[in-house]
Amino acid sequence: MPSLKDLRNRIASVKATRKITKAMQMVAAAKLRRAQTAADAARPYAERMSTVLGSLAAGIAGQPGAPELMVGTGRDDTHLLVVCTAERGLCGGFNSSIAKLARDHANALMREGKTVKLMCVGRKGHDVLKRLFGKQIVDVVDLRGVRQLGFGEGEMIAEKVLKLFEAGEFDVCTLFYSTFKSVVSQVPTQLRLIPAQFDANEGGAGVNFEYEPDENEILADLLPRNVAVQVFRALLENAAGEQGARMSAMDNATRNAGDMIDKLTLSYNRQRQAQITKELIEIISGAEAL
């Protein structure tokens, strides 16, 4: 049975913890709003991009000489997994669920006898994955110093990916991130980046566009950009998802701390009362003995 002093200390420390988690929750809520606005603002570009690409792809599909970024290298031996996670923890299962999806995918590929390489964006995913796939991690991108995500970050990562692709380091590239459904629900998602996949019927169905310069030139310019756009979108979704996950995790923590304080206070009071009673009995029995 802890003493009264111990209980008092515990209550004080849990109260301090509750203050911290409450503050983190409010900070996450504020950041979430910003991240969500950024994600919403970036959506139109990605949508238009895939419309244009969809109609272009429909026109060019099956033709010889189509760009490798779209049709692939024709092989399926080496896979690059780009795993985007957060830079910070304390956001529930957010990071681990992305890492888990990537891990399962990597393991499945390796069982089929394929070579797997990983690129980690974000420290938390790297922490988890380096234990399992240490030597297979070809690059780590650290975005800790970035305050406001810009398209530059997406481009930077896309450049790294494209450089590896041009060097023939991999055949298929898959991006792992978390789709932001709502504050309480983020869905870990995998998206194939190279060869690019899009719905060929999207948007331009039935409309024959005139191209200037020709399709191939536009595609050659657009496909690398599309990689950057997809990565950028993944980063934004992640940013919003991370804050959402942190908000609900911290909300839970705050509530748990509250429950714990109630419980501790109850036993503190009970014990204090017991002690008073005990002292009274001692005094009374002492008086009776006289």
Next chain:
Amino acid sequence: MAETLKFELVSPEELLLSGDAFEATVPGVEGEFGVLPRHAPFVSALRTGILTVKMADGSTHEILVRGLAQAGPDALTVLAEVAVRVGDYNAEQVASDIRDTEEDVRDATDETTRVRAATRLKHLKDMQDVMQARH
């Protein structure tokens, strides 16, 4: 009331301008072209240049852009890699960016980095040229 087309200018980070427009002049790589309502379906890459658009509310916007335009019978969408309003163009900023990028080109250790820096440099210089040609 004249016919209008739905105009949208989007950059990777945000929707910059959206609304009904009467006409637009777009700097395509193979020459400047005008877009009026009922334009034939058309996709063009854009060189660095000035996009002029007359909106239905009477305002006219001039924007320095590079990217891609998709025109249809009732809509014009510009996917901009770069979009700067002519009024917001900061010559000093661009000049200092050019200096930085020139340095990057010199300091590049491998071929890919050098090529990418050189491309960026060319884009910046194009912007400068376009703006200087206006004055």
